[in-house]
Amino acid sequence: MGFEHKSVLLEETINGLNIRPDGTYVDGTLGGGGHAYEIARRLSDKGSIIGIDQDAAAIEAAGIRLKDFGEKVTIVRSNYCEMKSRLHELGIDKVDGIILDLGVSSYQLDTAERGFSYREDAPLDMRMDTRQTMTARDIVNDYSEMELYRVIRDYGEDKFAKNIAKHIVAARGRAAIETTGQLTQIIRESIPMKYQKMSGHPAKRTFQAIRIELNRELDVLRDSLDDMIDLLKPGGRLCIITFHSLEDRIVKSAFRKNENPCTCPPDFPVCVCGNVSKGKVITKKPILPSKEEQEYNSRSKSAKLRIFERA
């Protein structure tokens, strides 16, 4: 199968990066290389882009997509939370811009055996990095009912989270839950019929929740943002596309904190904490996909782009 992924907010992100043709850029979520391609083609011979992804299939696909750019492009298989040390290994201390386009690619969703999709029957996997040993199967079969409830409620924002967790625990008491098909069936049985027709596929939210938990997506994001801002040269920009309200909240508050890190009580006449602003938030409100993009690419519907510029 080809790597078919429609890049979300492509033009907006590329414009937001304010690309300097001789600059050094990082794409921390390379995927099929859609955004990276648009960056690479705006670079001069002195410019370069480092593409990072933890998924071997993405690395392979991006390598093919970007091969004509030759040495201008360096591809690294890694988690973006290790960006600082990966760049250091390449002799790079500071960069002119970084992008993150979070979540899963269409390719990951469409490759049945990766176990991301509730539309296909496959082993419960959902690992973005297949070098990791824990899979979605372990979460579904080993987490306590309370932990499952928390994950499905917080990361899936599913109002039937409690019932779904209860049904999962009851089902696995009879036999281990091995496949996406079995999990989907259990979720269907946990949600009243009249709601199943109302808000998309009944398993969508639970699958998203388990994927976020398994890949530690929110922790990784939270723990990486300060490092990424520190990696930027003056005027360098960080562009982040999120797909989940909790992701967006993490980005929004990290950007704010870096813009105004002062911890002095508001009634202090002058700042004594000594924390200095690292730059400014360019997007007071997030940039959203146009109506046309939302129609053409339904995956873009929940996307939000936020941009920070280093002082």
Ligand SMILES: C[S@@+](CC[C@H](N)C(=O)[O-])C[C@H]1O[C@@H](n2cnc3c(N)ncnc32)[C@H](O)[C@@H]1O
């Ligand atoms: C939405 S896709 C990116 C698509 C890409 N921007 C394009 O236009 O083709 C997200 C990619 O990020 C990768 N990814 C997600 N979290 C990651 C992380 N913490 N570290 C490295 N890669 C990650 C996934 O494996 C996936 O390939």
